[in-house]
Amino acid sequence: MNSFSIIQLTSDILLIAATLIVYQLFSAIQRKLSAIWFNPMLLSIIVIIPFMLAFNISFEYFFNATEPLNWLLEPAVVALGYPLYQHLSTMKKQWKTIVSLLTLAIMLCIPLCAVITLKPI
Secondary structure (H helix, E strand, C coil), rough: HHHHHHHHHHHHHHHHHHHHHHHHHHHHHHHHCCCCCCCHHHHHHHHHHHHHHHHCHHHHHHHHHHHHHHHHHHHHHHHCHHHHHHHHHHHHHHHHHHHHHHHHHHHHHHHHHHHHCCCCC
């Protein structure tokens, strides 16, 4: 193994560790405060994006470095289908609220993403 691959492996491990630490920190805060607004996934994203921008880490590099986390999350996402199926009747009753919130999220996220990705001239 050459020195470049050792450095890259080390930085990949550090990115995975930092991602897990940030998530676990916000997860502990959410448990302590019992507030749904302290969503660990959302807060982790809010912290990680400025970190990536500050240290000039591209999305591609971060995605490739943390790919093992994605491998672990993919089965969990598929497994969420069953609880959604169990609550299908509730979702049918609340469809207007769900669609309204999804529409609001789209209307907020698209302009926010556009602003974040703007590069200074």
